[in-house]
Amino acid sequence: MMTSREPQPDISRPTPDQELSVVVCEDHALTRHHLVAGLGTYRIRVHGVPDGAALTAYLASHDPDILILDIGLPGEDGYSIAARLHRERPHLGIVMLTARDQMDDRIQGLDCGADLYFTKPVDLRELVSAMGGLQRRLRLNRSAPASADWQLDVLRSALRTPSGASVALTDNELRFLAPLFQEPGTVIPRERLSRALEQVPDMYAMRRMETMLSRLRAKVRKASPDVPLPIQARHGQGYAFVGEVPEACETAR
Structure with a gap:
């Protein structure tokens, strides 16, 4: 059968x-x-x-x-x-x-x-x-549940604000933000950030970095007007990310 x-x-x-x-x-x-x-x-x-x-x-x-x-x-x-x-x-x-x-x-x-x-x-x-x-x-x-933290989305090359906005990042912006997210609240020396950008840490590199950061602030302000980018400059030293980030922050590899 x-x-x-x-x-x-x-x-x-x-x-x-x-x-x-x-x-x-x-x-x-x-x-x-x-x-x-x-x-x-x-x-x-x-x-x-x-x-x-x-x-x-x-x-x-x-x-x-x-x-x-x-x-x-x-x-x-x-x-x-x-x-x-x-x-x-x-x-x-x-x-x-x-x-x-x-x-x-x-x-x-x-x-x-x-x-x-x-x-x-x-x-x-x-x-x-x-x-x-x-x-x-x-x-x-x-x-994924909404988060009140700033998130660096490496997969999508984007910065997510606490309000939920997504800001597309250039490759250099991603390279610049990665060390800051690895050690939030810590001043990252400009020389280390220049190396992350694969640039010689001279006066011209510092000016390019400042210009890039200014443009990034403007992009974040446009996407999320009420939430400014929490990066603080330390004169003659470097930059620190002073916003809240996830405890297990995934950064660029």
Whole structure:
């Protein structure tokens, strides 16, 4: 007598932990079609757009989990789109998928706010598996309880204020803040901060540091007008972060 058997999962075919919503921004129509059709077989809701203008229109009425983004787009390029959305939508995962395979391109993409960087052609199983990991990290961040502390989010290169605002950081701003967060309340010598910025600790480096800090204060003031950046300068010595930070503060590695 024949008996029915439960279908066994295909362990070679990764699927997201929960339903995942993805938008693909790719100007090459055939590539866009293959990505949308291929990802759709992995229990993923996918929509494709050809350029930055169409992406902006789509995001005006949709809130996807992850954006798959080409760099060489007509009009606004992928670097600019990634940097803009990194500021405007800090909980949107950004995956760059491009034919540009040089290390400088990869570094620029990650510096602009991309969470993952893949070169074409890509194995869809690897892409889906990586997006699953990104999905879990993003949802952990979204479900984390609000904190009255200042937080340095290294993964997203962002500074979170006690009011909940997220301030996107440049690579140098992140390097500058990391030592301050490691030892809150302690004056960090300017020479040590210069080394963190990979600069010679001379008069010009100190001026650049002061200019960078001034711009960072302005960014924080714009994002959170009632909560000024709590960095105090000690004349001739260095800087100290005097705000409240989590006890187990994760800093840049």
